[in-house]
Amino acid sequence: MTEKIEHLDARIGLDLAGKRLDQALAVLFPDFSRSRLQQWLKEGFVTLDGRQCKAKDKVVGGELVELEVHLEEQVECAPQAISLEIVHEDSEILVINKPVGLVVHPAAGNPDGTLQNALLHHSPDLIQLSRAGIVHRLDKETSGLLVIAKTPGAHRSLVEQLQARAFKREYRAVVAGVMTAGGVVDAPIGRHPVHRIKMAVVNSGKPAMTHYRVLERFRSHTYLKVNLETGRTHQIRVHMAHIRHPLVGDPLYGGRFKIPAGASPGLIEALRGYRHQALHARFLGLEHPKTGEWVEWEVPIPEDMQTLLQVMREDMVDG
Known part of the structure; x- marks a missing residue:
């Protein structure tokens, strides 16, 4: 891992007089998160009129702040020529339609061949950003829209929007069982107490809320x-399983494969062949x-999911 070092400076305005130094830095250097600025303060990379100060020190206005910016280059993730379906790109952000099967970033068991590798090949400058600008993720077997930051300022903005729940994200899902109506699942999610690769609804988990609405009902699915x-x-996978309507094809939360009573041969074949969760991130909106x-994008559901739905419609007619 190497570092890119930049030197920035700014004069503290009188409007910031009386504020803590870390608060003033957040205003003067908005492209960087407050936690990163505080870390640079601790490491001695910030001076105030030539002297090092603490985050809690008050400023009076007129001082010269000099900042030594240290940006890590994530060289352990190598660029790879992996095709991307780009929905939108400008100087600040990149929006892609992730296919089923593509892992978002390297981890144990997936050292390469990931979206992060592809992004570094597409835009080498992303090496200066944490995880090549990736701020949210989709599971390997979930398809759909993802936004990637291309600059430190965009990264900070997107992370803040995520934390403020300002993104609008809409998914399409096919679940087992016939739902009578839509609803809301408001149940905390944390690590499963026994199966550590799974998440679960647990009292000690983080707050989680999922809204769902019925678009179409079939004989045994919704x-x-x-x-x-x-x-x-x-x-979504955990919440749907929690209300006893797991996603079709979900290998982790779907339980043992069951053939619905009275299913047509075509539906049986389609269900047996659908080897990933039927979940697609169709719509994404953000500032x-x-x-x-406000900008937004939407992409159609993938072909295999369209085929699955068509088979379910035909099963209704056959029945």
Whole structure:
């Protein structure tokens, strides 16, 4: 891992007089998160009129702040020529439609061949950003929209929007069982107490809220529109399983494969062949980091999910 070092300076305005130094830094250098600025303060990379100070020190106005910016280059993740379906790109952000099977970033068992590797090949400058600008993720077998930051300022803005639950995210899902109506699942999610690779609804978990609405009902399944208020790991998969309507094809939360009573041969074949969770991030809306304007994108559900739905419609007719 190497570092890129930049030197920045700014004069503290009188409007900041009386504020803590870390608060003033957040105003003067908005491209960096407050936690990162505080870390640089601790490491001695910030001086006030040539002297090192603490985060809690008050400023009076007129002082010269000099900042030594240390940006880590994540060289352990190598660029790889992996094709990307780019939905939108400008100087600040990149929006892609992630296919099923693509892991978002390297981890144990997936050292390369990931979205992060692909991003570094597409835009080498992303090496200066944490995880090549990735601020949220989709599971390997979930398809759909992801936004990536291309600058430190965009990264900070997107992270703040995520924390403030300002993103609008809409999914499409096919679940087992026939739902009579839509609803809300408001249940905390944390690590499963026994199966550590799984998440679960647990009292000690983080707050999680999922809204769902019925789009179409079949003999043994339901097609849903799902909106997230929070973004916990495996949130939709866990919440749907929690209310006893697991996602079709979910290998982790779907339980033992069952053939619905009276299913047509075509539906049986389609269900046996559907080897990943039927979940797609169809719509994404957010505030553009640079312009402040609301921007949004949507992509159609993937072909295999469309085929699955069509087979379910035909099963209704056959029945």
